[in-house]
Amino acid sequence: MNAVFTYILYGVTFVLLIVSFLKDKSKTLLSLKKAWKMFINILPQFIAILMLVGLLLEVINSETIQHVIGSKSGIAGILISSLLGVFTLVPVLIAFPIAAELLNNGAGIAQTAVFISTLTMVGFITLPMETKYLGKKIALLRNGFAFLFALISACIIGVILV
Amino acid sequence: MKKTVKKYWFLLAVVIVNLFVLLFYPQKGITALHFTGKNCLNFLFMLMPIFICVNLMDVWIERDIMIKVIGKKSGFKGVLVALLLGVVTAIPLYALLPVAGVLLKKGGRISNILIFLGASTSFRIPLLLFEISSLGWQFTFVRFGVNIIVIFAIAFIIEKILSEKDKKTIYENADNL
Numbered sequence: 001m002n003a004v005f006t007y008i009l010y011g012v013t014f015v016l017l018i019v020s021f022l023k024d025k026s027k028t029l030l031s032l033k034k035a036w037k038m039f040i041n042i043l044p045q046f047i048a049i050l051m052l053v054g055l056l057l058e059v060i061n062s063e064t065i066q067h068v069i070g071s072k073s074g075i076a077g078i079l080i081s082s083l084l085g086v087f088t089l090v091p092v093l094i095a096f097p098i099a100a101e102l103l104n105n106g107a108g109i110a111q112t113a114v115f116i117s118t119l120t121m122v123g124f125i126t127l128p129m130e131t132k133y134l135g136k137k138i139a140l141l142r143n144g145f146a147f148l149f150a151l152i153s154a155c156i157i158g159v160i161l162v
Numbered sequence: 163m164k165k166t167v168k169k170y171w172f173l174l175a176v177v178i179v180n181l182f183v184l185l186f187y188p189q190k191g192i193t194a195l196h197f198t199g200k201n202c203l204n205f206l207f208m209l210m211p212i213f214i215c216v217n218l219m220d221v222w223i224e225r226d227i228m229i230k231v232i233g234k235k236s237g238f239k240g241v242l243v244a245l246l247l248g249v250v251t252a253i254p255l256y257a258l259l260p261v262a263g264v265l266l267k268k269g270g271r272i273s274n275i276l277i278f279l280g281a282s283t284s285f286r287i288p289l290l291l292f293e294i295s296s297l298g299w300q301f302t303f304v305r306f307g308v309n310i311i312v313i314f315a316i317a318f319i320i321e322k323i324l325s326e327k328d329k330k331t332i333y334e335n336a337d338n339l
Binding site: 048 | 170173195196202213216220256259284293308332336
């Protein structure tokens with residue numbers, strides 16, 4: 001699904017570039033120059049993020065995850081799975097099958113929900129990047145609240161879906 | 163020297179950790195680096211059109227228009243636009259951030275940008291479809307219902323907390339992107 005979206009994005013970008021180029025050459029070149037600068041600016045942080053994720057995935061594998069947040073892990077399990085979600089940067093295409101596997105193996109609904117919520121909304125690893133674009137205060141507040149609400153909503157989901 | 167270290171501290175720290183791992187657990191270190199290399203290409207492939215689109219937007223779209231659509235006085239319409247924009251944008255958080263940055267630069271209202279970020283990260287359409295197929299519609303439906311409330315709560319609480327001075331700093335920061 002994501003791959004298709006990427007190809008569509010490339011198509012759209014290409015068309016936009018051509019239209020832009022036909023309308024105004026210098027503006028288009030300026031935007032490409034800016035894009036390149038943005039790219040160079042973010043590259044070091046980006047490589048660092050990927051190196052960190054590579055290391056984390058070596059340490060944490062899916063078996064460990066299944067072991068730690070089983071259905072009887074209770075509040076500790078919820079906390080642990082929320083932290084797992086915060087500190088990992090796994091594409092959802094990988095995360096959902098893991099989550100489904102967890103549920104099949106008797107993991108709690110609340111634990112699974114909090115994992116998905118924090119995984120998608122809270123990013124410790126991307127925090128430096130977020131600070132760069134949105135400023136420190138928004139970055140910290142947004143991640144803090146997202147974490148807090150992920151815990152609360154997981155409990156609600158757990159209660160509703162029992 | 164000091165400035166370079168300050169700018170690249172994150173990369174430096176990770177490289178040092180990686181070197182240690184390579185030294186003491188060569189096998190794990192190599193697998194980790196292999197992952198990094200492979201995914202670096204994937205992610206950059208994904209980011210490239212985003213960077214180009216974001217900067218085309220930056221060059222072409224007038225600040226005034228953007229302010230009208232999702233700015234301070236855009237009201238309910240602005241909220242709706244932000245929400246819809248988020249729901250159809252299927253890119254990971256790290257790629258969303260530059261987009262959010264340019265929306266800020268163009269004078270978007272902070273709460274609207276947070277709604278955009280929240281909607282895209284937690285219930286964009288491709289993600290929902292995939293979630294239904296792997297976790298079932300019940301799970302997806304309940305999570306969606308709870309999360310839509312959460313997204314609005316986060317956006318409006320943060321905007322309330324930020325002082326006028328904070329907001330000024332945030333917009334200035336976005337201006338320098």
